[in-house]
């Protein structure tokens with residue numbers, strides 16, 4: 374059908390002239406990183422765009438999440454309730470900061486953590502909840518906040534998929550104690566590689582900024598043990614350019630989304646999540662979940678058929694984090710049956726701003742042919 378393979382995503386990039394203009398100043402100043410001019414500008418632009426009280430920029434989203442967990446100073450071995458239905462980063466950050474992940478199942482409409490099942494997992498060792506706004510679908514932020522308050526737990530969201538998403542007009546990064554955004558090349562908005570941590574408490578800023586720059590407070594003073602997680606000027610410049618086009622990009626994604634909906638909704642055996650009420654979406658992904666008994670083909674068959682036609686969909690998220698080789702034997706997957714089911718039957722279809730509607734039609738025809 375297509376000469377070139379269609380990938381599941383394609384990075385958004387500004388016109389090359391725009392980027393060259395943006396980095397001209399960096400060549401003049403020769404200031405390439407360490408809280409440079411572009412970094413400072415992007416941080417303030419993104420704080421406004423994301424409608425969050427505080428924001429720190431990072432080299433990538435994973436380091437932002439890891440440093441958030443470090444910044445709260447949880448006791449070693451503390452338990453963190455999270456979801457196995459996510460990207461590797463979420464659980465890895467918890468493990469890398471010396472904490473113990475405890476997996477909660479997901480709900481079946483948006484595939485986010487099932488907030489009604491969090492409380493039964495809380496023990497006297499629980500220190501935090503790390504939910505994920507999967508596919509940009511927001512978690513039940515209100516119920517999560519209530520549970521967290523009742524048990525005095527911190528809430529740190531993995532909002533890697535949720536750039537620009539709002540709930541009742543509030544930036545999604547304003548919920549919980551902190552939220553991590555990823556600006557990776559494959560996300561709705563990118564700085565090539567990059568990430569952001571949004572948080573409420575201004576007092577956290579000093580800690581976060583120290584942790585991301587080796588704990589250095591001045592040329593002759595190192596106050597704490599830290600690492601290097603700073604965003605460089607070329608990434609920040611890409612971010613400044615991409616931010617000028619983000620609303621158009623999301624509008625184009627919406628057209629792709631609508632076309633998929635037209636072609637695929639109402640088909641027996643294909644489940645598509647509905648848009649959420651009171652949510653401004655970002656159309657980050659287009660996941661569909663197959664019911665092999667009623668649809669007639671299973672996920673892997675559809676994946677293979679698409680691949681033969683040069684369409685590279687993605688089994689995202691498969692396998693579950695709790696089934697990874699590095700975690701094998703540590704978690705009982707049967708305790709998160711919804712997550713297991715979705716992981717075994719989900720396919721995310723190609724979704725990006727410049728995906729043509731004809732290609733979308735072609736993809737849908739392949740899926741529907743039985």
Ligand SMILES: *Cc1c(COP(=O)(O)O)cnc(C)c1O
Nearest residue numbers: 433434435460462533555556557
């Ligand atoms: C992309 C992603 C991350 C990690 O972000 P990076 O910027 O690639 O480090 C974390 N969690 C989820 C759910 C992601 O999709």
